[in-house]
Amino acid sequence: ALLQTHLSGDQVIVVSNREPYIHEHADSGIVVKRPASGLVTAVEPVMRACSGTWIAHGSGSADRDVVDAGDRVLVPPGQDEYRLRRVWLSAEEEQGYYYGLANEGLWPLCHVAHVRPVFRESDWEAYKRVNQRFADAVVAEARSEDPVVLVQDYHFALLPAMVRERLPQATILTFWHIPWPNPESFGICPWRREILQGLLGSTILGFHTRFHCKNFIETVDRYLEARIEHEHSTIAFREKETLIESYPISIEWPSPEQAAGWASAAECRQRVVGRLGLPTDICLAVGVDRFDYTKGILERLNAVERLLEKRPEWVGRFVFVQVAAPTRSALEEYRSFQERIERVAERINQRFGRPGYQPVHLLATHHEHDAVTELYRAADICMVTSLHDGMNLVCKEFVAARDDLRGVLILSRFAGAARELSEALIVNPYHVEETADALHRAASMPPAEQRERMASLRGTVREFNVYRWAGRMLADAGRWRLRSRIEARV
Ligand code: F6P
Numbered sequence: 001a002l003l004q005t006h007l008s009g010d011q012v013i014v015v016s017n018r019e020p021y022i023h024e025h026a027d028s029g030i031v032v033k034r035p036a037s038g039l040v041t042a043v044e045p046v047m048r049a050c051s052g053t054w055i056a057h058g059s060g061s062a063d064r065d066v067v068d069a070g071d072r073v074l075v076p077p078g079q080d081e082y083r084l085r086r087v088w089l090s091a092e093e094e095q096g097y098y099y100g101l102a103n104e105g106l107w108p109l110c111h112v113a114h115v116r117p118v119f120r121e122s123d124w125e126a127y128k129r130v131n132q133r134f135a136d137a138v139v140a141e142a143r144s145e146d147p148v149v150l151v152q153d154y155h156f157a158l159l160p161a162m163v164r165e166r167l168p169q170a171t172i173l174t175f176w177h178i179p180w181p182n183p184e185s186f187g188i189c190p191w192r193r194e195i196l197q198g199l200l201g202s203t204i205l206g207f208h209t210r211f212h213c214k215n216f217i218e219t220v221d222r223y224l225e226a227r228i229e230h231e232h233s234t235i236a237f238r239e240k241e242t243l244i245e246s247y248p249i250s251i252e253w254p255s256p257e258q259a260a261g262w263a264s265a266a267e268c269r270q271r272v273v274g275r276l277g278l279p280t281d282i283c284l285a286v287g288v289d290r291f292d293y294t295k296g297i298l299e300r301l302n303a304v305e306r307l308l309e310k311r312p313e314w315v316g317r318f319v320f321v322q323v324a325a326p327t328r329s330a331l332e333e334y335r336s337f338q339e340r341i342e343r344v345a346e347r348i349n350q351r352f353g354r355p356g357y358q359p360v361h362l363l364a365t366h367h368e369h370d371a372v373t374e375l376y377r378a379a380d381i382c383m384v385t386s387l388h389d390g391m392n393l394v395c396k397e398f399v400a401a402r403d404d405l406r407g408v409l410i411l412s413r414f415a416g417a418a419r420e421l422s423e424a425l426i427v428n429p430y431h432v433e434e435t436a437d438a439l440h441r442a443a444s445m446p447p448a449e450q451r452e453r454m455a456s457l458r459g460t461v462r463e464f465n466v467y468r469w470a471g472r473m474l475a476d477a478g479r480w481r482l483r484s485r486i487e488a489r490v
Contacts, residue, residue: 010171012052013141015134015159016152017098019056019084020044021075023063030062032077036290036325036366038249038393039152039177045252046470048081055137057098058086087137089130095330096126098155103328105189106154110178111294111388112185115333119190128158131198135162145169148477151202153177158194161201164240171477174202175247178390179416180212183222192223200226200237203480206247206473208391208416213244243480247473248420251396253465265404268377276361278319283443285320285381288372288394290327291364293337296385296412296429297324301344301360303385303435308352308359311440316357318443320383323375325366338364376401381442383410384417385429391416395424396461405451405458408442410435420460423453 020040022033034040047054058064058071063086067073071088074080089097100123109117134156138149146169151159153176160172176199186192196219199205207213213233220226220235227236233244263271273280285304289295304320324341328334345360352359367375376382382398392415399409399421411417411424418426425438 011143011147012047012050012150013138013147014043014047014052014054014150014152015056015138015156016040016043016054017057017102017155019059019063019086020047020054021073021077021084022060023066023073024060025062025065030065033060033366034369036327038391041251041393041397042249042466042469043150043152045466048076048079049467051082053083053085053141055085055087055134055141057094058088064088085137085141087134089133093126093130093133096120096123097130099328099330101127102155103331104333106157107178107294109186109189110154110181112179112181113294113387115293117188124191131156131158132162135159135166138163139166142167142170146171146481148173148474150175158198159201160205161198164201170203171481172202173204173206173473173477174199175206175249175473176212176216176390177208177249179388180207180215180219182215183219186215186219187222192219196220196224197237200224200235200240200242202242204243204245204473204476206245208246208248209419210246212390212416213246217244243476245473245476247469248416248464249391249393249469250461250464250466251393251400252467253462254400259403262373262377262401262403265377265402265406268374272321272375272378276321278361279316279357281317283314283318283380284378285318285383285439285443286375286379287320287322287324287383287385288367288375288397289322289324291324291329291334291338291341292327293333294387294389296387297322297341298344299387299429299432299435300383300385301341301348302432303383303429303439304360305344305348305351306432306436307439308348310436314440314443315352315359316354318439319359319361321361321363321375321379323363323365323367323372326364372397373401376407377404379407381408381410381439383439384412384415385410385427385435386412386415387429389415389417393417395421399454399457399461402454402458405454406447407454408445408450409453409457410438410442420464421457423456 018037072083072085075084104118108115148171151174160174235242308315345362348360349358376398384395395411395417409424412429413426427435427438
């Protein structure tokens with residue numbers, strides 16, 4: 001209802017690299033998969049609520065087999081609530097735009113993750129070309145002069161200005177799902193001005209936290225001739241004004257029907273313990289991530305090792321299960337990271353394991369949402385130790401899954417979510433001693449304290465859910481549209 005109020009019949013077009021549904025060929029025919037993506041988790045419920053068109057890169061082996069002549073397919077499969085338009089990229093375009101500029105350049109640049117960003121001229125050319133192709137798709141989809149276009153993430157920094165040029169009346173809401181670094185860090189990017197100018201084609205540019213907004217405004221101040229109104233958080237560049245605002249992203253809070261369909265926490269525990277062959281009377285900690293060097297998986301393992309080292313009473317009684325979905329494996333940095341994690345897990349298991357006891361279980365495959373919910377409900381502890389993260393939705397999903405008010409969240413202070421979820425045990429993942437101590441504290445936390453903390457965390461996530469995120473952004477856009485209409489009249 002909130003979304004309908006703000007949009008009142010306006011056409012909504014979402015643009016993202018990752019598609020919400022991937023069609024794959026399998027032995028049983030065509031199967032549909034959901035990608036491991038915080039962006040998709042957050043944007044999909046909004047899209048289902050307001051219909052419209054989602055434009056994304058078609059990446060599944062059967063994607064082309066299910067689309068119509070306009071490259072569109074209705075989704076969710078069987079429910080047909082909105083249109084997914086696929087853009088087909090050549091292997092060369094995907095290499096340069098996605099693997100190259102987006103994931104070897106902008107990803108480490110913005111996360112300041114101690115992985116040196118790579119800037120190749122050929123990647124930049126592919127990035128510009130692909131941004132233009134997606135901008136063309138937006139223009140082709142637009143049924144009016146002023147659609148609402150929701151641009152997602154660092155794959156499309158140039159697209160807002162490209163769309164603005166062709167649809168000057170469009171309301172372009174761009175959301176940057178990853179952090180924005182300080183001006184010095186961003187300044188090493190050879191195309192810093194072009195990227196800033198591209199983003200300033202947006203009507204509203206959103207980040208997860210005020211801190212990232214401030215970094216962006218300071219970056220513009222450093223590298224462009226623009227007028228900044230700090231009081232209103234706006235930037236005027238070439239006669240065009242952009243609002244820079246923080247909108248902390250979130251998840252869809254599970255409906256009572258969904259929650260009623262979950263197996264009890266005890267049942268989930270039994271299933272997980274049975275499947276992995278774990279001893280029954282243990283403290284179970286879990287981590288759920290993409291296999292990405294920004295997620296602090298290595299630091300997490302180091303903390304587990306340190307816990308077993310300094311508190312031998314946990315040896316045989318503490319198990320850590322890490323679900324890590326392989327990601328961007330075409331990049332050497334990601335492949336070697338995964339190998340390194342596998343080596344460290346093996347080392348810990350050799351050091352502390354014994355017959356019938358393996359302290360670390362590394363499940364390096366993609367897990368569907370239901371399997372992850374089961375794991376969350378089975379766990380005593382959830383570890384989120386990102387070295388830098390725009391928001392992080394795993395911690396919010398864990399909290400949403402614990403209607404039994406049990407379980408302890410350990411959360412990195414470098415994840416945007418730490419600003420909201422202060423009842424978690426907040427840690428600096430670079431500090432192994434502190435993280436190991438937090439693990440001990442979590443593992444020994446009395447049920448009453450768990451309940452108190454979890455109830456408060458759940459209150460926050462329930463209230464500040466993904467509809468609040470989208471609703472606030474769209475309400476700001478609605479006010480902006482109204483103001484432009486009024487100004488056009490005078
Ligand atoms: O939220 C950040 C993000 O990069 C999204 O843009 C993306 O969908 C997700 O993480 C997963 O990454 P990828 O789509 O590259 O697998």
